[in-house]
Amino acid sequence: MPEKNNVPVVRERIMQTAELLFTQFGINAVSLDLIAKQAKTTKMTVYRYFSNKDDLVLEWLKSTTDQYNAVFDTLAVKFPDVAQAQILGFVDYIIENLANAGNRGCPFTNTIAELSDIHHPARILIQQHKKRQLQRLTDLFLQMGVQDPLYMAEELTLLLEGAQVVAQNESIEQIGSLLKKMIAAKLNHAK
Structure with missing residues (x-):
């Protein structure tokens, strides 16, 4: 007992x-x-x-996606009417994790690279997570009144994903501060 x-x-x-x-x-x-x-x-x-290793991998990834969703939820409560602050807060979260990635990079990107079966439940979970993340960013850009919110969300996603790869290969020093500067400039010009 x-x-x-x-x-x-x-x-x-x-x-x-x-x-x-x-x-x-x-x-x-x-x-x-x-x-x-x-x-x-x-x-x-x-x-x-x-039940097996795949089940454990899936649970780990669910937990990881829950952490990302919680960041968005917390920022929405903290800055309910300030979409730009929510976006920058999410960028800060990604930047903090660049140093914590342990030279292996993004857990989602690495998982997709390791699991060749495109129908693997973990890959499907990641795809759904990334689509939700893109939608949340699109909605925030829409709140900001950006003319093409989907395009801006896609551009931001490419910058964030690229920064995670660059942090892994360590080809650019101080990637976090550079990423923050680039995104701040994009947001200022998007208004």
């Missing part, structure tokens, strides 16, 4: 360990055995919570 009380703790420890390992080494390089060992549990315990 005591194990039932421990369920959320053990599951969360497995999730945190998987996230750390997937982010650091990639999905294909990480086995369930390694996750169990690093989480200080057994492979059988991992299987109690996740």
Whole structure:
């Protein structure tokens, strides 16, 4: 019986360990055995919570997309009528994560690169997440009164995605401050 009380703790420890390992080494390089060992549990315990590795990957990505959605939601509450502040707040979130990417880059981009099956549930989740993100940015540009809000959201998305790749290959120093400067200039000209 005591194990039932421990369920959320053990599951969360497995999730945190998987996230750390997937982010650091990639999905294909990480086995369930390694996750169990690093989480200080057994492979059988991992299987109690996740039917297979794909299930664990999907749960990790759901958690990651939830974090991105929470950022948008928090910014909407903090700056309810200031779309530009919401956009810049999201840019700040991305910039903060550029340094935390651990030289492996965006978890979404890396996952798509590692999962060749275009119908894999994780790839579909990422596609849906990116479409929602693009729509949220489009809506914010619409609130700003930008003439072509979809185009601006696409342009911003390309800048953000590109910055994540450049941060990974380290070809441009101080990528975060440069990205912020570029986007601020775009927003100022968009009005």
